[in-house]
Amino acid sequence: MKKIYLDYAASSPVDKKVLREMMPYLKKEFGNPSSVHYFGQRARAGIEKARQIVAKFLNCTPLEVVFTSGATEANNLAIRGMVQSLKQKIHIVTSQIEHESVLSPCQELERQGLAEVTYVPVDSEGVVKTEEVQKAIKENTALVSIMYANSEIGTIQPIAEIGALLKDRKILFHVDAVQAAQFLDCDVKKLGVDLLTLSSHKIYGPKGAGVLYIKEGVVLNPLLLGGGQEQGFRSGTENVASIVGMGRAVEEISPYGGSPAGRQIVQNIKIRQLRDKLIKEVLRRIEGTQLSGSKQKRLPNNVHIRFQGIAGSELATVLDQKGIAVSTGSACSEKTQEPSHVLLALGVSEDDAMSSVRLTLGKDTTLQEVEKAITILVATVAQLRKNRV
Numbered sequence: 001m002k003k004i005y006l007d008y009a010a011s012s013p014v015d016k017k018v019l020r021e022m023m024p025y026l027k028k029e030f031g032n033p034s035s036v037h038y039f040g041q042r043a044r045a046g047i048e049k050a051r052q053i054v055a056k057f058l059n060c061t062p063l064e065v066v067f068t069s070g071a072t073e074a075n076n077l078a079i080r081g082m083v084q085s086l087k088q089k090i091h092i093v094t095s096q097i098e099h100e101s102v103l104s105p106c107q108e109l110e111r112q113g114l115a116e117v118t119y120v121p122v123d124s125e126g127v128v129k130t131e132e133v134q135k136a137i138k139e140n141t142a143l144v145s146i147m148y149a150n151s152e153i154g155t156i157q158p159i160a161e162i163g164a165l166l167k168d169r170k171i172l173f174h175v176d177a178v179q180a181a182q183f184l185d186c187d188v189k190k191l192g193v194d195l196l197t198l199s200s201h202k203i204y205g206p207k208g209a210g211v212l213y214i215k216e217g218v219v220l221n222p223l224l225l226g227g228g229q230e231q232g233f234r235s236g237t238e239n240v241a242s243i244v245g246m247g248r249a250v251e252e253i254s255p256y257g258g259s260p261a262g263r264q265i266v267q268n269i270k271i272r273q274l275r276d277k278l279i280k281e282v283l284r285r286i287e288g289t290q291l292s293g294s295k296q297k298r299l300p301n302n303v304h305i306r307f308q309g310i311a312g313s314e315l316a317t318v319l320d321q322k323g324i325a326v327s328t329g330s331a332c333s334e335k336t337q338e339p340s341h342v343l344l345a346l347g348v349s350e351d352d353a354m355s356s357v358r359l360t361l362g363k364d365t366t367l368q369e370v371e372k373a374i375t376i377l378v379a380t381v382a383q384l385r386k387n388r389v
Ligand code: PLP
Pocket: 009, 010, 069, 070, 071, 072, 073, 075, 099, 101, 147, 149, 150, 151, 176, 178, 179, 199, 200, 201, 210, 330, 331, 332
């Protein structure tokens, strides 16, 4: 049975071009990039090329790009690094629907008495209103952290508007752009952000690489101390092959360079059309279904549906047995078996939150796959509902 993968928001396969670019760095270009000899400098050149590509993508300078092990580390570095660099207790504004790698550091800083945190609410579609951020700001607010697009329900946030609100204030603006990067403009100047997070494995790059953009002049305490790599922000010998792969992956999603002009746009339109078909057919053919999140302000690849009277985890398990890979929420929180904090923040009841499934499409998703997934979904929901009566 050919499996159908509809969980691209959890992770994506490594693109062929990315793998090709990485291979030499797993073989002959094995030097330590901090070494001054030929081998080391070859590895260094690979990293610096990747840094240039990411800098161009973000419209910043290469020195402002710091490679990390992934987005979790980048988010921790942004938040904990910022707070630990200050001498006094500060106030942070974030939202109720952030990823765990933002929420957990915030909660830990609260427990340690180092920060006070306001978790701004969202509307019923999962949108963070700029007015809510404005209302939450206090005299000692030093950081605002809002994700660009939500990993569970795909809602896109008004980042440029919040950036404009924070302009000329002494408040750093951090944006987790992990899910948005391949679909939305990540020009840090246009967005008005000081810190921005990317993850390689969500954009057809390898696991084990991420980026934190750190605007020139921003002071952060490193989480890891040692050899002082990555401008001192992230000690430890660099994961050269993954960083090189991430550079190539970013080039592919850039509106210039690696991709022929417009290819990325065409690809995103195709994904959006398949997404719309999936949403429309599921809502039309299965009774008691509801779309979570916004219809308009939504990532082109995200479908998140509540199936009344069905446990999302059971539906995901049976779909998996039938060859369709979906998730019940974000991959990282799937194990908890608790209602998603994102859905609860939208005002969804606990029962409804537990009856949700997320399907996320990718560049390799085909119309045939979507049609097959719809047919199997319709049959599976009917079967599960029948078993209950
Ligand atoms: N932020 C968001 C919005 C995510 O979706 C994820 C992963 O699901 C992360 C951060 C963590 O990314 P990584 O796996 O690179 O640590």
